[in-house]
Amino acid sequence: MTKIRKETTKKIKIECYYNEATARIKKSADVIVNRMLIEIESGGNVRFEEGSPTDIWFSSCPDLVLSRFCASDYKDHNVSGIKIHRIIRIHNRMLRTWFDDILSSIVDDPDGEYYPCNRNTGYRKLLEYLFWMQDPQLSNGANEQGHLLEEGFLEAQTYSDLGRDGAVSLSNSLSLADRHRIEHLTKNGKNSDYSDSCPFRYGQLVISKVYLGKSVKALDDRQISKSSYPKIDAVFKPRKMCISIEGDTLCECSARQCEWYLFDNRLVLPEYVVEFEYVTKIERLRALLQDPEVTKINFASFDDLPLPLDPNIKVNGICVEKATLLKWRGLEAERYQTALDQRANALNSRKKLENDIKDLRQQAELAVFVKEDAVIQFKHVQVQMNDNQTELDEMQASMKDIERKLENYKADVLKLQEDLPASDRRNPEAERDELYIFTLFTSLSFGGVILMLKFKTMQNL
Structure with missing residues (x-):
């Protein structure tokens, strides 16, 4: 009986998952059919372009969505990431013309209509891309997306009549934009025994271009309306004013997350639809x-x-x-996390110190190598200098020997001249001049050799 009961429970669970998947596919098919009908009925004035990675504008949308997704905002729902399945670009001529005309009337200088340079380009700093997602708690909220893609957002007074703030509500954070849908589907999912652990897993996000104009922070938690801010175009609420402290996040990006309220729906232009999935x-x-x-x-x-x-x-x-x-639960987990962070910082410091020591060691080895090379070259120069000095000493000794031989030769010549008869003797002055020239030539030759050796020694030094 236990096995039969187990198999029966498993069968019921599979049927529930099958019904959920079937309903999701049917809903997706209905959305695609409605978009095709809008394109046909508008005569091409409204067109939906499915993006691909080859399109220039395609990569900017995933980057924007991922930059405004924070996993810490979903810590209570066990969501760790987001996966984007499809991006659709909206081409709505009516809404585009409407947006451009209103924006031109605000930023153009009426006194210089014939001079295009009079247009104020500072308005571009006030253009922003914000997120919108459907609120199932509103009446006909499930079909609101199809309406705004064709005819734009509802007027501020219409939202006020529905019990919401009297303005078009958008956000620069995915968690803030999707919080109403998450609350609604999570509450309904608790009534089913075999529903998906993440009932809000699949969603569609609308990215709109918005002109913020003159904006201020909301004064209090009361409902926002145009009468409370007569000369203001937009009002924003920080995250801490939108979500209670118990459900808030400690992430640094929470300080930048805001919910925006635009009083003029004509200054909100839907441009992209992003179909995504929360990853658990x-x-x-x-x-x-x-x-x-x-x-x-x-x-x-x-x-x-x-x-x-x-x-x-x-x-x-x-x-x-x-x-x-x-x-993370309790102080013990925080203490363990602090200890882990300290250990990680210590390891990083040790790694940095090891790298510094390695660099110093390499520099020391290079200095030792240069020093050894210099010592070897110095010793080599000393050996050459000693060899040159030895050669110089030998040449000086040879010169002294030659000078001594010349003196002996001179004495022998004078002695032979004295032994010759008077008729055979030559002029003593001519003999002396020839001997002097020979001696001078020999001395200069040896002196040049000595100078060359000295010059060579100086070059080696």
Whole structure:
């Protein structure tokens, strides 16, 4: 009986998931059919262009959505990311002309209508792209998207009559723009036993170009209306005024998140529709932990394991049903997180110090190598200088020997001249001149050799 009951429960669960998927596909098909009817009925004045990665404008939309998505805002719903499936660009000539005409009447100088240079370009700083998502709690709120894509947003007075703030509500944060839909679907999902753990998983986001004009912060939590701000074009509320403190996030980006209220619906131009999906990993994590064949470990029960940060605490099992991500409870978790951050900072400092030491070591090795090379070159120069000095000493000794031989030769010549008869003797002055020239030539030759050796030695130095 237990097995039959288990299989019956599984069958009911599968049927519920099948019905949800069928309803989602049918709703998506109805939206596509309605858009095609709008294109046909408008005669091409309203057109929907499905984007592809090759389009120039395509990449800017995912970047904008991802930059304004913060996982910390969804920590209570176990959402860890977002996946974009489709982006559709809206071409609505009527709304575009309407927007351009109103904007021109505001920014153009009426006294210089014949001079295009008189247009004030400072208005571009007041243009912003904001998010809008449907509010199921409004009457006919499920069909509001089809209406605004064709005819634009409702007037401020219409929203006031429906019990909302008397202005077009948009946001620069995905969590703020989608909070009404998330609350509604989460509340309805609790009534079903076999619904998706993330009932708001799939959604459609409208990105609109907005002219903010003169804007101020909301004075209090009362409903916003044009009568309360007579000379103002837009009013904004920070996140802390839109969400209670208990449900608020501690992320740094929360300070930049605001909800905007525009009093003139003509200054809000819808341009893109983004179909996205919230990504959750909780169910997959639990399934893996419950299947020992996949992980090869029984996480429900195992031997005592000391906690790394506090060895006195022993862990002997994991409650798989309560396993989650991005979940921090109590002061112990904050203390562990602080210890982990300190250890990470210490590791980063140690790594930086090791890199600095490595650089200094390389510089020291380079300096030692340069010094050794200089010492070797100096020793080589010293050896050359010693060799040149030896050659110089030898040349000086040779010169002294030659000078001595010349003196002996001179004495021998004078002696032979004295032994010759008077008729055979030559002029003594001519003999002396020839001997002097020979001696001078020999001395200059050896002197040049010595000078060359000295010049070579100076070059080596």
